[in-house]
Amino acid sequence: MSFEGFLSLQSMPATCGFFFFAFTLLFSFFSLLLFISRMKPWCNCDICKSYLTVSWATKFTNLCDWYTHLLRKSPSGTIHVHVLGNTITANPDNVEHILKTNFQNYPKGKPFSAILGDLLGQGIFNVDGDSWLFQRKMASLELGSVAIRSYAMELVNEEIHARLLPFMLSTARGEMNKEKVLDLQDILRRFSFDNICKISFGLDPRCLLPTLPVSNLADAFDLASKLSAERAMTASPFIWKAKRLLGIGSEKRLKEAIKVVNDVAHDMIKQRREMGFNSQKNLLSRFMGSVEDDAYLRDIVVSFLLAGRDTVASALTGFFSLLSKSPEVEARIREEVGPGPELPTFDQIREMHYLNAAIHESMRLFPSIQFDSKFATEDDVLPDGTFVRKGSRVTYHPYAMGRMESIWGPDCLQFRPERWLRDGVFVPPCPFKYPVFQAGVRVCLGKDLALTEMRSVVVALVRQFEIRVVEPDQGPRFVPGLTANLRGGLPVRVLERKC
Numbered sequence: 001m002s003f004e005g006f007l008s009l010q011s012m013p014a015t016c017g018f019f020f021f022a023f024t025l026l027f028s029f030f031s032l033l034l035f036i037s038r039m040k041p042w043c044n045c046d047i048c049k050s051y052l053t054v055s056w057a058t059k060f061t062n063l064c065d066w067y068t069h070l071l072r073k074s075p076s077g078t079i080h081v082h083v084l085g086n087t088i089t090a091n092p093d094n095v096e097h098i099l100k101t102n103f104q105n106y107p108k109g110k111p112f113s114a115i116l117g118d119l120l121g122q123g124i125f126n127v128d129g130d131s132w133l134f135q136r137k138m139a140s141l142e143l144g145s146v147a148i149r150s151y152a153m154e155l156v157n158e159e160i161h162a163r164l165l166p167f168m169l170s171t172a173r174g175e176m177n178k179e180k181v182l183d184l185q186d187i188l189r190r191f192s193f194d195n196i197c198k199i200s201f202g203l204d205p206r207c208l209l210p211t212l213p214v215s216n217l218a219d220a221f222d223l224a225s226k227l228s229a230e231r232a233m234t235a236s237p238f239i240w241k242a243k244r245l246l247g248i249g250s251e252k253r254l255k256e257a258i259k260v261v262n263d264v265a266h267d268m269i270k271q272r273r274e275m276g277f278n279s280q281k282n283l284l285s286r287f288m289g290s291v292e293d294d295a296y297l298r299d300i301v302v303s304f305l306l307a308g309r310d311t312v313a314s315a316l317t318g319f320f321s322l323l324s325k326s327p328e329v330e331a332r333i334r335e336e337v338g339p340g341p342e343l344p345t346f347d348q349i350r351e352m353h354y355l356n357a358a359i360h361e362s363m364r365l366f367p368s369i370q371f372d373s374k375f376a377t378e379d380d381v382l383p384d385g386t387f388v389r390k391g392s393r394v395t396y397h398p399y400a401m402g403r404m405e406s407i408w409g410p411d412c413l414q415f416r417p418e419r420w421l422r423d424g425v426f427v428p429p430c431p432f433k434y435p436v437f438q439a440g441v442r443v444c445l446g447k448d449l450a451l452t453e454m455r456s457v458v459v460a461l462v463r464q465f466e467i468r469v470v471e472p473d474q475g476p477r478f479v480p481g482l483t484a485n486l487r488g489g490l491p492v493r494v495l496e497r498k499c
Contacts, residue, residue, distance in 0.1 A: 043082045043083060045082065047070065047079060047080070047081055047082075048081065048082050048083045050066075051081055051083060051084070052083060061475055061476075061477055062476070062477065062478050064370050064371070064397075064399045064400070064478065067079070067088060067371075067397060067399075067400055068090075068397075068399065068400040068403050071088065071089075071090040071397065071400045071404070072090075072400075072403070072404060072405070076091060076384040076385070076386065077089060077090045077091035077094070077384065077404065077406065078090075078091055078094060078382070078384055078386050084393070085392050085393055086373070086392070086393045086394075086395055087382075087386060087388060087392065087393070087394045087395065088371075088395045088396075088397055089382070089384075089386070089394070089395070089396055089397065090396070090397050090400040090401045090404055090407075091382075091383070091384050092401070092407065092430070092432045092433045093382075093383040093384060093432075094382045094383055094384055094386070094396070095396045095401075095432045095433075095435055095439065096383075096432040096439070096440070097382055097383050098374060098382075098394060098396060099396075099432070099435065099438065099439045099440035099441065099442065100432070100439065100440030100441065102380060103440055103441045103442075104377075105376055105377050105378055105380055106374035106375070106376060106377075106394060107128035107129075107374060107375065107377065108125075108126065108127070108128050108374065108375070109128075109374060109375025109377075109393075110375070111237065111375055111393070112126070112373060112374075112375065113126050113127065113128075114237065115228060115231045115232050115237075116228050118228070118244075118254065118255070118258055119224050119225065119228045119254075119258055119261075119302070119306075120299060120302060120303055120306070121295070121296075121298065121299030121302070122296060122299045123135070123299040123300055123302060123303030124136065124139060124300065124303050125303050125306065125307070126299075126303070135300060136445070138287065138290055138291075139445050140445055142283060142286050142287070143445050143446055143449060144445075147281065148281070148283070148286070149346065149448075149449065149452075151199070151281045151282075152195075152199050152449055152452075152453075153346055153452065153456075155195055155198050155199060156195055156452075156453050156456055156457075157343050157456065159191060159194055159195055159198075159208070160191075160343065160456060160457065160460050161343075163191070163194070163208040163209070164187070164191050164208065164457070164460065164461075165460060165461075165464065166210075167187065167208060167210060168187075168461065168464070168465055168494055169464070169496065170210065171494045172465060172494045172495055172496035173496065179493070180493050180494050180495065181470060181491055181492065181493050181494075182491070182492065182494065183489035183490060183491055183492075184317060184320055184467065184489070184490045184491075184492045185313065185317045185485065185486055185489040185490040186212075186489055187208070188312075188313040188316045188317055188457075189218075189309065189310070189313040190207035190208040190212070190218075191207075191208050191313070191457070192308065192309045192310070192312045192313040192316075192453075193205060193207050193215070193218050193221075193309045193313075194206065194207050194208055195308070195312075195453065196304065196305055196308030196309045196312075197217075197305070198282070199282060199283060199304075199308065200282060200283045200284060200301050200304045200305055200308065201265075201268045201282060201283075201284050201301065202268070202272070202280060202281075202282035202284065202285065203264075203268055205217055205218060216260055217260065217261065217264050220256075220257040220258075220260035220261050221257075221261055221305060221306075221309075223253065223254070223257040224254060224257040224258050224261060225306065225310070225481060225482050225483075226479075226480075226481050227250050227251075227253060227254040227257070228254065228482070229480060229481045229482045230250065230480060233480060261302060262298065265297075265298040265301060265302060266294065266298060268284060268301075269284065269288075269294050269297055269298065270294075272284055272285055272288060273288070283301065283304060284297065284301050287300055287301070304446075306482065307444075307446055308446065308449075308450070310368065310481075310482065310483040310485070311368040311369065311450065311483055312368075312450050312453055312454060314366075314368040314483045314484050314485060315359075315362070315363050315366070315367075315368045315450070315454060316454055316457055316458075317366075317485075317486060317490050318362050318363065318365065318366025318368075318484070319358070319359060319362040319363075319366075319454070319458065320461075320467055320469075320490070320492070321366070321469055321476070321490055322362050322365065322366070322415045323358075323362075323462075323467070324467060324468050324469040324472060324492070325415075325469070325472050326415050329358055329415065329417060330462065330466075332354050332417075333354060333355050333358060333458070333462050334462055334463065336352050336353075336354045336355055337352060337355065337459045337462065337463060339463065340463070343456055343459060343460060344456075344459060346452060349452060349455045349456065349459070352455065352459075353421060353424060353425055353426040354417060354421070354424075354426075355455055355458060355459070356420075356426045356451075356455070357417035357418070357419075357420035357421050357426050358417040358458075359451065359454055359455065359458065360417075360420055360426075360429065360434075361415060361416065361417045361419065361420060362415065363436045364402040364408070364434060364436070365402050365403070365413075365415060366399075366476075366484065367398040367399055367402065367436045367484065368436070368483050368484055369398065369436075369482075369483060369484070370397070370398060370399035370478075370484050371395050371396065371397045371398065371399065371400075372395065372396060372398075372435075372438065373393050373394065373395040374393070374394050374395075375391065375392070375393055375394070376388045376389070376390055376391065376392055376394060377390065377391075378390050396435060398434075398435050398436050399484075401433065401434070401435070402434075407433050431443065463497070464496065464497055465494055465495060465496060465497060466494075466495040466497060467492050467493075467494055467495075468492060468493045468495070469490065469491070469492050470491040470492060470493055471491070
């Protein structure tokens with residue numbers, strides 16, 4: 001090789017480095033221009049200024065509480081955040097219009113699908129049109145079947161008796177630690193993850209063993225959910241898309257986390273095909289009878305993992321945080337459920353009206369999904385007179401709706417299960433005033449299973465334990481994400497009841 005050739009080879013890394021740096025700089029500059037364009041600095045309204053300067057944080061712990069404050073002040077229950085191109089509403093008439101009356105005009109939309117596409121793919125929560133309709137019909141058939149409900153109840157009861165109750169009892173007796181304190185949110189998330197993995201995959205991740213083992217799948221799923229949600233918080237989608245293209249920062253970590261999830265999912269699909277799936281009861285095996293595409297199967301089941309794990313755990317965490325400060329509610333639940341080690345049957349649990357009311361009331365104040373967004377396909381006018389421009393984002397806000405005096409009266413901030421009872425019988429809510437499980441055409445298909453799982457857990461724990469939040473006066477601090485998880489968890493003290 002000539003000397004000149006050697007010098008040429010030596011200079012190649014420097015040249016490549018220069019072009020990479022130049023490309024990164026150009027992309028960053030382009031993203032900055034888009035960011036400035038998106039901010040629309042000429043908008044001087046108070047809401048936009050407060051959002052851009054984050055001055056709202058001086059008075060409110062959580063962004064959802066600031067939005068609630070603004071929505072309560074709005075005569076129509078609707079506000080505009082111009083810099084985000086987002087119309088946010090807590091008006092039940094608007095919610096009914098979006099989710100039912102003019103449903104076709106408010107799909108999830110491509111912007112939403114892009115944000116969660118790497119994690120959820122073509123799963124039911126991330127698609128519209130024919131793909132959504134196909135999965136909807138298939139899921140409705142399976143989740144509504146007696147076989148799946150019985151199978152799910154069997155798994156939930158097994159997890160309660162074999163793992164949850166022994167763990168709580170060990171804590172209450174000081175075997176885990178002398179302070180008898182644990183992070184209830186973490187325990188409930190482990191419990192829910194074990195359940196949904198068994199129901200979805202036929203896989204037991206064993207997250208709630210006494211040693212509280214680290215689960216690579218659970219950790220990867222948590223990280224992927226968190227980083228996917230953070231994409232929506234960036235000033236411009238071009239920022240996270242540029243990071244993904246370059247394989248740097250949070251996007252690199254997201255890719256690695258999703259690979260772990262994908263590897264487990266694909267291994268489970270392969271095993272099910274080799275073992276034969278016709279005799280299996282889990283959702284993956286049942287879906288295999290209708291779907292042959294392994295990638296599509298992966299997307300469907302990962303969507304069920306997201307729905308069945310974080311939402312149930314979040315709702316139960318909110319419930320016990322409220323129950324800890326409401327001994328009179330706790331006493332009435334104990335009176336209704338009665339003593340005994342055996343968990344009630346599905347039919348028995350449905351007849352526990354006060355328990356049902358208490359769970360619905362807790363989700364009114366602490367919904368698992370605090371807000372949900374759609375994207376308008378055409379210009380529209382909401383029932384309150386708000387104009388919606390084609391392509392803009394429209395958000396309804398269940399968290400804020402649960403705190404609206406115009407909907408729930410002057411005691412809307414109180415935890416009062418009695419508001420759901422008529423002559424001692426639970427009365428279902430209007431879904432458009434209470435869109436905790438969505439409403440209309442896309443109402444949650446797993447609602448009954450989720451409520452049954454929650455009731456079973458509450459019955460088991462309330463019978464045997466007193467669970468008290470360690471710092472009851474401290475307000476909740478939520479972690480940004482797809483579901484409402486508490487920053488720092490929910491430290492509680494567990495005391496065994498002497499029945």
